[in-house]
Amino acid sequence: MAKSNDIGQDDVSQVVILLDVNPYFWGRKSIESGSSGLTFNQFMQSVVLFVNSILLLNNLNEAAVVAFGTRSCRFVFNSKLQGRNDKLHSSPSSRLLKHIDEFLNTEDALPTSMEQTNINESSLLSGALSLALCYIQRTLKSGQPHPQPRVLCLQCKSDAPQQYVAIMNAVFSAQRSMIPIDTCAVGTEHSAFLQQAAHITGGIYMKPSMPEGIFQYLTVVFATDLHSRRFLQLPRPAGVDFRASCFCHKKTIDMGYICSVCLSIFCKKRSSCSTCGANFSQRQPTSIGLKRKSATITLS
Amino acid sequence: MDFRPNNIAVVANAVESFIREFFDQNPLSHLGLITIRNGVAKRITELSGNPEAHIRALRSNMECGGDASLQNALDLAREVLAQIPSYGYREVLIIYSALSTCDPGDIMDTLTKCKGAKIRCSIVGLSAEIYICKLLCEQTGGVYSVALNESHLNDLVFEHAPPPPALAESAIASLVRMGFPERVSEDAVALCACHKQVKVGGCYTCPRCRARVCELPTECNICQLTLVSSPHLARSYHHLFPVPVFEEVLLNLAHSKLPNVCFGCQQDLPIGGSKELGVRVACPKCKQHFCFDCDVYIHESLHNCPGCESLPHESNV
Numbered sequence: 001m002a003k004s005n006d007i008g009q010d011d012v013s014q015v016v017i018l019l020d021v022n023p024y025f026w027g028r029k030s031i032e033s034g035s036s037g038l039t040f041n042q043f044m045q046s047v048v049l050f051v052n053s054i055l056l057l058n059n060l061n062e063a064a065v066v067a068f069g070t071r072s073c074r075f076v077f078n079s080k081l082q083g084r085n086d087k088l089h090s091s092p093s094s095r096l097l098k099h100i101d102e103f104l105n106t107e108d109a110l111p112t113s114m115e116q117t118n119i120n121e122s123s124l125l126s127g128a129l130s131l132a133l134c135y136i137q138r139t140l141k142s143g144q145p146h147p148q149p150r151v152l153c154l155q156c157k158s159d160a161p162q163q164y165v166a167i168m169n170a171v172f173s174a175q176r177s178m179i180p181i182d183t184c185a186v187g188t189e190h191s192a193f194l195q196q197a198a199h200i201t202g203g204i205y206m207k208p209s210m211p212e213g214i215f216q217y218l219t220v221v222f223a224t225d226l227h228s229r230r231f232l233q234l235p236r237p238a239g240v241d242f243r244a245s246c247f248c249h250k251k252t253i254d255m256g257y258i259c260s261v262c263l264s265i266f267c268k269k270r271s272s273c274s275t276c277g278a279n280f281s282q283r284q285p286t287s288i289g290l291k292r293k294s295a296t297i298t299l300s
Numbered sequence: 301m302d303f304r305p306n307n308i309a310v311v312a313n314a315v316e317s318f319i320r321e322f323f324d325q326n327p328l329s330h331l332g333l334i335t336i337r338n339g340v341a342k343r344i345t346e347l348s349g350n351p352e353a354h355i356r357a358l359r360s361n362m363e364c365g366g367d368a369s370l371q372n373a374l375d376l377a378r379e380v381l382a383q384i385p386s387y388g389y390r391e392v393l394i395i396y397s398a399l400s401t402c403d404p405g406d407i408m409d410t411l412t413k414c415k416g417a418k419i420r421c422s423i424v425g426l427s428a429e430i431y432i433c434k435l436l437c438e439q440t441g442g443v444y445s446v447a448l449n450e451s452h453l454n455d456l457v458f459e460h461a462p463p464p465p466a467l468a469e470s471a472i473a474s475l476v477r478m479g480f481p482e483r484v485s486e487d488a489v490a491l492c493a494c495h496k497q498v499k500v501g502g503c504y505t506c507p508r509c510r511a512r513v514c515e516l517p518t519e520c521n522i523c524q525l526t527l528v529s530s531p532h533l534a535r536s537y538h539h540l541f542p543v544p545v546f547e548e549v550l551l552n553l554a555h556s557k558l559p560n561v562c563f564g565c566q567q568d569l570p571i572g573g574s575k576e577l578g579v580r581v582a583c584p585k586c587k588q589h590f591c592f593d594c595d596v597y598i599h600e601s602l603h604n605c606p607g608c609e610s611l612p613h614e615s616n617v
């Protein structure tokens with residue numbers, strides 16, 4: 001994992017936090033639960049405190065926050081820009097809160113397309129992940145000894161199956177660059193996509209049993225740098241949900257039909273593939289057609 | 301040609317990255333490893349779809365020495381590949397560093413048998429061009445190449461990872477029923493159906509009959525359902541939904557309202573009047589602007605446009 005040659009460098013972290021500010025989740029929640037449970041204010045306060053603790057743990061640590069809603073994603077905080085745009089009189093936390101306010105206002109003002117009668121309520125996790133990875137790529141390319149990057153994803157709304165392909169693309173890219181994706185399902189349901197993301201990239205997945213205590217979970221579990229994780233007993237996943245989503249209805253399924261040419265997933269039998277156009281002949285093969293076996297021989 | 305620190309270390313690195321790339325590009329395919337040393341060919345892994353198991357076996361079989369027998373190697377490979385059903389595609393990739401072959405019989409017989417069994421043989425040589433290797437590859441429809449240096453070797457080996465173009469057309473399209481098992485808790489104790497052993501953690505549950513299996517991809521021993529992990533399939537989806545090519549934005553058009561920073565990495569972008577070097581590209585779909593580095597990263601590794609993904613999904617995918 002950490003291959004830093006410089007002693008001390010391995011503890012330096014760059015954390016990109018993805019923040020789900022989905023108004024459908026937080027709005028409904030405040031109506032349903034009244035004052036009990038986690039409110040948006042508490043959530044934001046915990047995140048602000050968490051960002052501060054990351055920055056205080058090591059003065060070389062870096063933190064960035066990407067907010068994602070239902071209609072846009074944007075960077076709302078970047079510790080590297082401190083002192084460039086804002087002068088002494090604004091603390092990181094007030095800046096973060098100010099930008100989140102702005103983000104929520106602009107997202108509110110975004111026009112909804114007319115023909116879209118049923119509004120998409122899912123959060124744009126795939127966009128936020130893609131942004132975070134582009135940003136981290138710049139750190140990895142810088143050449144100088146750089147902090148160890150990782151992503152922390154705080155998702156509230158349940159998974160959006162239509163983002164499955166995009167999320168998996170981002171997860172594989174993170175895996176190739178050895179960037180762990182820590183994930184935390186703040187909402188009521190477990191998230192199959194977050195479980196897979198953490199499992200594949202070597203991050204930690206957690207679903208807090210008491211969301212009101214989110215700050216505790218954040219500091220105890222997600223604030224630990226990659227080096228220290230080797231010495232700690234961090235929560236181990238209670239299994240990983242490997243379900244996929246079908247291409248035809250964007251439903252999450254545990255059994256389905258796969259096109260042997262392009263590997264598209266469908267929930268029902270069909271006569272041709274909607275992705276690659278392949279025609280499925282009547283004869284039932286016993287196993288998958290697109291199999292390529294190869295014996296690699298290495299010679300000494 | 302001698303490689304540093306030694307041939308075997310360089311070859312092992314090339315093979316390791318090849319194994320990973322192979323499974324990335326051929327998620328449902330299988331692969332097995334054979335070593336050739338001291339005149340004998342030895343199977344070090346069975347055909348399977350688990351990259352980590354192959355790499356582990358490779359790393360623990362790093363000794364070398366003696367003569368190489370191409371014939372023994374091909375005979376063993378033929379035996380291994382004979383298990384596959386007839387519609388499967390059989391391929392042998394040989395990484396060969398010896399300058400000769402020391403065979404017990406007539407190598408031409410073996411060549412004919414390989415041809416008969418429709419096995420495509422490719423060889424990446426480490427030293428000089430050898431006539432029999434060239435002949436073998438030509439006769440079986442494979443590719444013969446000789447590496448000039450380490451990076452050339454890596455490139456040559458990597459060229460064998462994508463499925464051969466003929467495969468996509470010849471494959472019979474079929475719809476295959478598959479299950480996506482759940483991975484059970486790391487502390488759960490269970491009896492696996494494949495080895496009939498008690499295992500702690502790391503097992504998968506068949507969604508149809510709830511039997512436990514140890515590794516994916518596999519076929520459920522109880523209900524015969526093909527079991528795969530869905531991320532395994534998802535590795536190739538970026539080929540199906542490619543990111544549109546970004547277009548360069550010409551700066552002399554002197555737009556006043558160009559974004560200052562790259563939408564992806566937040567780095568400053570070159571602005572009209574300034575003499576700053578660098579290019580600025582834009583996604584034709586979402587019109588967001590990106591820097592050159594992000595353009596490369598998005599198309600080569602990420603396979604998502606962050607701008608498009610930041611818009612509500614309607615018919616995306």
Ligand SMILES: [Zn+2]
Pocket residue numbers: 246247248249250251266267268
């Ligand atoms: Zn469907």
Ligand SMILES: [Zn+2]
Pocket residue numbers: 259260261262263264273274275276277278
């Ligand atoms: Zn298809």
Ligand SMILES: [Zn+2]
Pocket residue numbers: 492493494495496497513514515
């Ligand atoms: Zn087993």
Ligand SMILES: [Zn+2]
Pocket residue numbers: 506507508509510511520521522523524525
């Ligand atoms: Zn079963």
Ligand SMILES: [Zn+2]
Pocket residue numbers: 134562563564565566567590591592593594595
């Ligand atoms: Zn950029």
Ligand SMILES: [Zn+2]
Pocket residue numbers: 583584585586587588605606607608609
């Ligand atoms: Zn775009």
